Amino acid sequence: MMSPVVIPSIDELLGLRGTHVARLDPEASIGEVSLHPAAAAAIMSLRAEGSRAGLDLRVVSGYRSFARQLQIWNGKARGERTLLDDAENELDATALAPDALVLAILRWSALPGASRHHWGSDFDVVDAAAMPPGVSPGLRVAEYEEGGMFARLGCWLELGLREGTMHGFFRPYQGLGAGVAGEPWHLSYAPVAAYCEAALDVARLRELLAGSGLVLWDAVETSLELLLQRFSLLGADSYPLAFRPLFDRRGSA
């Protein structure tokens, strides 16, 4: 069953306000997580199904503010946070030219203001039943593949997504094409996300980023539209069929 969807405002979509999200049931998360209520209701249904398959589905990262995403971005740009290449090997940020560094950051982290985590529709998921005590998830691809601690979860999600039994969830980052790397842990709630993506206001984002203290802004500014096309705006075709018309209603895509 789907809850009625309240569409986030422009400021909420940019991560400037968190008024469209609410705290998720602590049993369904690790740490404090907030999500759009419609996505939260759907995750509870998914959790119930997962538990019948022996999984303990937990959200580890949901809504993220612009300020938080800016901190992540600037940390990677300054070489203070771990920066990984496609194969999850560490990169030396200080050895990269600005344009290359921008692309490297975007491979795993969104531009502040353009993160799907601002929307409250998107989150990262793990299986707490598979985590040995004292081990925290690294959100690495290998964890979700055969032999990894979340391999069962990865398989279960894959199957559900293929059969279309996922309550409106889908994986936006499949690692296809040249943009963002595949993120098997990242799920998106299409009934909310499709509206959010269609409503992204590029002019407003440009204005916001220009005055935000974003490291590498000069390199981002010249190719902002292109970068958004490649890394943030996945387009209607990446959504489950049933939710593609939500894009048309906003007149874009």
Ligand SMILES: [Zn+2]
């Ligand atoms: Zn994510």
